[in-house]
Amino acid sequence: MDIYIEGLTKVIKKKQILSDVTLSISGVYGLLGPNGAGKTTLMKILAGLLEFSAGRVLLGEELISTGTRVKRTDHIGYLPQDFMIYPELKMYEVLEHIAILQGETPTSCQSKIKDVVEQVNLSEHINKKMRELSGGMRRRVGIAQLLLRKPSVLIFDEPTAGLDIRERVRFRNLLKQLGKRHTVIISSHIVEDIEFLCTKIGIIENGRVLFEGEPEELKKKAAHCTYEINVSFAELDEIMATKEVVQMSEEPSHVVVRVLSDKPIGQRVSPRLMDGYLALLKEAAPLE
Numbered sequence: 001m002d003i004y005i006e007g008l009t010k011v012i013k014k015k016q017i018l019s020d021v022t023l024s025i026s027g028v029y030g031l032l033g034p035n036g037a038g039k040t041t042l043m044k045i046l047a048g049l050l051e052f053s054a055g056r057v058l059l060g061e062e063l064i065s066t067g068t069r070v071k072r073t074d075h076i077g078y079l080p081q082d083f084m085i086y087p088e089l090k091m092y093e094v095l096e097h098i099a100i101l102q103g104e105t106p107t108s109c110q111s112k113i114k115d116v117v118e119q120v121n122l123s124e125h126i127n128k129k130m131r132e133l134s135g136g137m138r139r140r141v142g143i144a145q146l147l148l149r150k151p152s153v154l155i156f157d158e159p160t161a162g163l164d165i166r167e168r169v170r171f172r173n174l175l176k177q178l179g180k181r182h183t184v185i186i187s188s189h190i191v192e193d194i195e196f197l198c199t200k201i202g203i204i205e206n207g208r209v210l211f212e213g214e215p216e217e218l219k220k221k222a223a224h225c226t227y228e229i230n231v232s233f234a235e236l237d238e239i240m241a242t243k244e245v246v247q248m249s250e251e252p253s254h255v256v257v258r259v260l261s262d263k264p265i266g267q268r269v270s271p272r273l274m275d276g277y278l279a280l281l282k283e284a285a286p287l288e
């Protein structure tokens with residue numbers, strides 16, 4: 001189900017953390033923004049964990065916020081950055097405990113637990129203690145406990161942060177699967193993950209929406225200014241100091257530097273999502 005956020009504002013100690021945020025969230029939705037942009041605050045507000053100062057939130061056509069808070073509902077599941085509970089309990093016991101808190105009995109929740117554990121590909125580890133699981137596995141248990149409530153919207157704050165590359169790929173694939181059945185909101189600094197997963201993107205900076213649209217639209221922001229230049233190792237420092245460098249890759253004899261430039265330089269190349277994102281941030285607050 002889609003989420004509509006209208007004019008959401010959050011003020012803490014006279015500081016505007018979110019300013020008149022209006023977003024239309026559907027599919028697998030990526031929330032991008034620099035550190036301190038307000039992403040976590042927005043997600044916690046959607047999950048009903050934080051109050052806001054003004055605005056409203058709708059789930060489909062239903063208003064799910066009262067004056068200053070989104071009502072806690074089983075429709076929305078929020079996975080915080082760290083999910084570590086009951087380290088000495090087995091995964092099954094943790095999920096059983098949560099299901100019982102939700103009104104199930106040890107018998108009635110058995111098949112539900114088996115089902116959600118299967119969905120997050122952890123069936124073979126179901127009898128391991130939480131402390132024996134890797135960080136990525138624990139996060140998958142976090143998703144399994146959310147799925148027990150059958151939410152239609154899943155919110156993930158930095159879901160792949162701190163995971164090693166194999167766990168990250170596995171986790172990304174799981175999020176993609178979940179996106180087929182749920183509206184998924186993901187915040188991440190890893191633009192590659194957003195590019196792989198998201199069908200729509202919202203960018204916030206300093207609590208304000210800079211962009212909302214499809215990934216292709218964002219890429220277009222850098223269509224006329226993305227270049228690659230080959231530079232010697234000796235020239236690298238100067239390029240770094242004078243150009244908007246997006247990426248570098250080292251070759252045996254030189255370095256290929258990807259830059260954003262208003263003036264033609266080197267060879268123009270097709271923009272990627274990262275280029276569009278940085279071009280947008282540059283447009284909003286030019287460095288030079």
Ligand SMILES: Nc1ncnc2c1ncn2[C@@H]1O[C@H](COP(=O)(O)OP(=O)(O)OP(=O)(O)O)[C@@H](O)[C@H]1O
Pocket residue numbers: 012013017033034035036037038039040041042
């Ligand atoms: N309880 C609070 N009191 C004062 N300021 C706060 C509080 N919570 C958040 N902030 C400020 O609000 C801003 C937005 O924080 P938030 O954590 O939502 O950003 P973010 O986009 O999730 O950042 P990051 O990517 O670094 O996690 C930051 O400047 C932060 O310092």
